[in-house]
Amino acid sequence: MGEPFYRDTWAEVNLSAIEHNIRTIKGNLHQDREVVAVVKANGYGHGAIPVAKTALEAGASTLAVATFDEALELREAQITVPIFVLGWVAAKFAPIAVEKDITLTCFQKEWVEEVATLDLQTPVKVQLKWDTGMGRIGLRSKEELTEVVHALNKTACIQLIGVFTHFATADEVDIQFYQQQYARFKEMKQTFDTLWNKKPVAFHVGNSAASLRFPEKMFDYVRIGIATYGIYPSDVVQKETTPHLLPALSLHSRLVHVKQVDEGSFIGYGNTYEASQGEWIGTIPIGYGDGWPRKLQGMEVLVEGHRMPIVGRISMDQTTISLDKKYPVGTKVTLIGKQKSDEILAKEVADYLDTIPYEVTCMLTQRIPRVYIKNK
Numbered sequence: 001m002g003e004p005f006y007r008d009t010w011a012e013v014n015l016s017a018i019e020h021n022i023r024t025i026k027g028n029l030h031q032d033r034e035v036v037a038v039v040k041a042n043g044y045g046h047g048a049i050p051v052a053k054t055a056l057e058a059g060a061s062t063l064a065v066a067t068f069d070e071a072l073e074l075r076e077a078q079i080t081v082p083i084f085v086l087g088w089v090a091a092k093f094a095p096i097a098v099e100k101d102i103t104l105t106c107f108q109k110e111w112v113e114e115v116a117t118l119d120l121q122t123p124v125k126v127q128l129k130w131d132t133g134m135g136r137i138g139l140r141s142k143e144e145l146t147e148v149v150h151a152l153n154k155t156a157c158i159q160l161i162g163v164f165t166h167f168a169t170a171d172e173v174d175i176q177f178y179q180q181q182y183a184r185f186k187e188m189k190q191t192f193d194t195l196w197n198k199k200p201v202a203f204h205v206g207n208s209a210a211s212l213r214f215p216e217k218m219f220d221y222v223r224i225g226i227a228t229y230g231i232y233p234s235d236v237v238q239k240e241t242t243p244h245l246l247p248a249l250s251l252h253s254r255l256v257h258v259k260q261v262d263e264g265s266f267i268g269y270g271n272t273y274e275a276s277q278g279e280w281i282g283t284i285p286i287g288y289g290d291g292w293p294r295k296l297q298g299m300e301v302l303v304e305g306h307r308m309p310i311v312g313r314i315s316m317d318q319t320t321i322s323l324d325k326k327y328p329v330g331t332k333v334t335l336i337g338k339q340k341s342d343e344i345l346a347k348e349v350a351d352y353l354d355t356i357p358y359e360v361t362c363m364l365t366q367r368i369p370r371v372y373i374k375n376k
């Protein structure tokens, strides 16, 4: 699968791992819970369309993305299941959402009122977002909720199908704030239930962390992002949960040049690395133009199962590594993934960069070809 490519750097996405992760997460939940696979940001860098198709085959029933363009891209790919945009979309695009059967997120009275003026023949499907503590988007107070529900009750242009919130700290050791958000959601739900006089709607709160840690506390749906890709949201989630996830993405390159240098030779921009006598230096064709940032200087990669450090500055297109001996040009270098008995997880790269693995898979640019594989 995938386009042909002509470079010695590629990301491998194991769709069998995605399938395993969705099945495992689903199996850990009450049988009535539905799984929404979150495939925003090009499927967290893995490729939205192949991930979406695989997740659906494995038992997800809905897809979620962050932007309207991402939703349209999935429809273009002939995906017919419900697609839900988690972020704000301008009300004026509601007619396109109707035409493409895409569910939008709503949390502003003005938004509801604007859609109500559009004279839609078929109502646009909408989910209501409640801000129970994340502080980004959503209805925060009972007064706001009451106003919006009244506006929704008045219009035939909007079909409310769900209500959701998002946790800020479900992946942390201290679960007090998570519990506060959960309690706030239940409180708002009580208010909503007294105001809502149309068809019943679905409720959902869980991201990967909450769904893995507190499966019995989830409502109708769970929205699984990072765990779809086999990455634990945090160490505590990994420690506390039973489902075993398999990382789907690995990143590889090949040595395109290998040389032995003299003592005192400089490697890369800025002369930041001075080689020792007879040191073997290998060059791989990946750089910050591929989303492999300069800050990874000093990080290790795998060559024939052994760890070798990145030395010298990472440039836009190339990275240099110190080798323990001569290796032939064409030798595979693994930057994320397994070689023999060693493995570099996206988490290790994230720790090195002082960030989270979410950012590591998302930062890999489109210039890196994605190769899709399935276990036999």
Ligand SMILES: Cc1ncc(COP(=O)(O)O)c(C=O)c1O
Pocket (backbone or CB within 6 Å): 038, 086, 165, 166, 206, 207, 208, 209, 223, 224, 225, 226, 227, 233
């Ligand atoms: C509203 C919403 N739901 C679900 C998710 C998925 O979160 P995770 O990747 O931690 O499972 C996200 C991700 O940012 C989100 O913004």
